Amino acid sequence: MAVLSKPAYCHRPLVGVALALSLGIWIHEYWVIPFLIPVLLTLILVFLSYVTKQRQWPAVIFLLGAFVCIGMVYTKAYQRMPQNHIDHVARYYRKNPVSIEGIVLSDAEKREFLNRKKTTFVMGVHRLKTPWGWKEKTGRVLVNIFRHADVAYGDTMVLEGKLHRPFEFSPDDKLSYIDYLERSGIQLILSVKKTGHVEVLRSSQGHTIKAASLKIKHKFDAILARSLTKNEAGLMQALLLGDRYNIPASIEELFQYSGVVHILAISGFNISIVAGLIFIFLKLLPIPRKGQYLLTIGLVILYAFMTGGRPSVVRAAIMATVFLAGFVVERETETLNNLALAAGIILLMNPSNLFDVGFQLSFLSVFAIISLYPRLMEICDHWVPENKSRLLRYIFQSLAVSLAASWGVSGLIAYYFHIVTPIALWTNLIVIPLVSVITALGLGLLLMGVVLPAAAFMFAACIKVLLNLMVGVVFLSVQIPGAYILFSDMPLWPVGIYYGLFFMMVFIRRPPRRNMEKLEVNL
Missing domain, CATH: 2.40.50.140 (Nucleic acid-binding proteins)
Structure with a gap:
């Protein structure tokens, strides 16, 4: 028998707040409600939450209701145009x-x-x-x-x-x-x-910081254009700097049909590689540990400015900042809370981000990885114990991340882009490790292009080989029968059923293992 998991508000309060704000923004978008009504409701619900603070559930429900109303009020105020607009x-x-x-x-x-x-x-x-x-x-x-x-x-x-x-x-x-x-x-x-x-x-x-970051970006653009062909530079600009408009349409279509188009957009994957490489480099310098974390945070924020501040980049930068700040103050952070904090900040920056496809895909994929990866690794631990082959475990780990992310975003991709890509699971297994190496080499190329231009060709030569290998893998994957399925339209109800089943899988957990063993014996 399935057992419902422990209420999230106990140790993940920001998750409920972010969901309530999102609901308020959604209500404002599709319902016409006089401004005064949510304002009065907010005051009433906050008062009721205070009155019932000794009773946990009612107080939490009233408080979350207040945040729903706050989402409506904030969106209305944010979208209001001044008289001289x-x-x-x-x-x-x-x-x-x-x-x-x-x-x-x-x-x-x-x-x-x-x-x-x-x-x-x-x-x-x-x-x-x-x-x-x-x-x-x-x-x-x-x-x-x-x-x-x-x-x-x-x-x-x-x-x-x-x-x-x-x-x-x-x-x-x-x-x-x-x-x-x-x-x-x-x-x-x-x-x-x-x-x-x-x-x-x-x-x-x-703004001085944004201006400086864009000047650095233009310098990097020039280095890529000087070191690589036009198509190669276009791919590297997408991977490193977030600019996709120089990628040929035919190549972008291949990435879409193979289910790996997400790597062409700066996201948490790219930010994690960049932050990791920055931290490794700073460890080589005589800087105190906390100083290394603070410098990494600063450079990640600068990188987010440089790549245009898209929702996926801001989300990843906020999560990286919160995670690294935990080391600075020597406190452990909760991953879902970090994700909710990032969502809340992005929605406060612009409530309309809730309806941005990139925002939805970014947060759903990360949520799916956080929620499903540990369960998938339980299966891995059963088949491949930790003391066995490291290579096999790495393959299982990569497969688990790819599978979790695919489950999280497949419904939205089908709804918005009218495509399903069964081949994506296997293509990601090959392409993502390649992208990790290409990103590291790309950062090396940019660094050498600034400090020692004569040595940049070594990085460029390696990048050329790996980029062509990656595009070759993507091209071959879409030639496989059934690699992708295109359709004219996707109504909303199948997507609703899909995510209903998805969230049931996330929030309903298995009974303890000993109970499962008893059940197996009885059967």
Whole structure:
């Protein structure tokens, strides 16, 4: 008979808080509720929690209910547009070109397709030119300049172009481009013609740390471009710096069909390798142990800035920071609590991150690994005891991580991307160890490119061999019959059933082993 596990709130209080906040954000997204109602409910539920604090369950339920209401209130307040937001007046300026003054908030991406050049970045609006002069405005716009423009993060500039709503590129409303931009606080696009007016007024007006991290990133981009071919550099930029736009579409499609496209996005896997290599390097220096941990935390945060601060990167950086901080203060941390803390911080940064596919996949995969890996290793311990073959145990461990992560994200991948990849389990077994070595060599290449450029070719030569081997493995894996299954659409109800069974498997545990042995004897 299955036994329900111990309530999580006893030693994982942040898990309940993060789930309650998420529920509040979800309710706000799909239900229209007057702002005053959740505010009053929050006060009432906090009062009831205080009154019933001697009775554990009622107090916890009331408190979690209060956090649900807080999630609703916070989301409403976060999404509220000020009176001078540019979106309020944009409809009056769509027919004619408009001049906008603002600051560059992101790294400028320069792309080229079929001899058409484009520079793209996010701008924070400061002023808008009206028939009555310049007026102060707020908000964000996505800027497309249809030429390669000399633009950098932190530049204050004036642009002239056409202001319009974004177009919907995908017929699938599950992956809406408009929704994606709105989650980033962008409702409008400013398109600047090849001959349009672009004027930089002042430079270096952004955050110092972010500006420094982007300069380092550009230096690394140049090293990769100098040392590798265009396609190889594109793959390494994805693995090390989080930029996927230089990967050929055909190669990205192979990774998607083989179920290993996740390695092309910076995540906890990449952060763990980077943090580990940084710590190993710092151990070689005469630095106190706590200083090594603090420096590792600082460099991981800098790396997160450098790779664009995506939800998966922020989640991994927060978890790494909390884990390493535990060593600094000499206290053990709880993994699920760390995961919930990371989720809470990301949702406070932007509640709309809850509906970001990357956020959902990132947290579900890590949750699945945390929850299922120990159980899968129990099976491994039964078949391959610890004193037996280390190689066989390593294979089992890799298989357990891959299997747990696959179970966690398969439902969402089928729902959003209309694909199931049975081959992914086995492809990951080969590709992930390769990526670990490639990442380490890539960091070595970047370091040598800075301190000793003449020696960088040795790392580049090894990377070329391993990248081609990895792509070859991915290519061969998708040739196997049944490697992947494509379908036109996936309704929500099968995904609900899938995750219902998944969470039953997670939260209902086996009886003690001695009881299992008695059951086997009786049978």
